[in-house]
Amino acid sequence: MALIRITAVVMLVLVGCTEEPLYGPPTESMCPPPPTGTALTYENFGKPFMEAYCTRCHDSKLVGAARHGATSFHDFDTLFGIKAVKAHIDLTSASGPAATNTSMPPDGKQPSLEEREQLGEWIACGVPSDP
Ligand code: HEC
Secondary structure, three states, X not given: OHHHHHHXXXXXXXXXXXXXXXXXXXXXOOOOOOOOOOOOOHHHHHHHHHHHXXXXXXXXXXXXXXXXXXXXXXXXXXXXXXXXXXXXXXXXXXXXXXXXXXXXXXOOOOOOHHHHHHHHHHHXXXXXXXX
């Protein structure tokens, strides 16, 4: 009986370990230097990206169960909310020379690799918005 219980505990621990970790390594994305710079802005990229893949859960207007467990104060319906945790967004969702992080979104429609690379670049440039 004790052996069965120990086996069950060991199996639970093993299942836990095979889950993808929430945080991957920093993507080490680069911001293209001037004069080119980045063409990505909040208006033409950040906002539509977050609305397509993230604000279903991470929205300041959502509370309780409607957040599907999304961490408090990680709300991506405003540029301010994105800026506050942009490093965490890189570690969970972006792609760059050092890593492709795909733990977010946890389910549903996934961004393409190109979109994850653009996210890395936009973050590396400091999440710029239109002047
Ligand atoms: C289906 C709901 C859902 C969607 C869609 C979603 N997330 Fe999450 N997010 C979660 C949950 C649940 C957690 C908490 C995970 C945990 O603690 O293990 C989380 C945690 C996070 C965290 C880490 C917060 C911390 O604890 O530091 C970041 C960053 C994040 N999400 C970014 C994003 C981004 C960026 C997107 C869109 C590309 C996204 N999420 C889409 C549900 C979601």
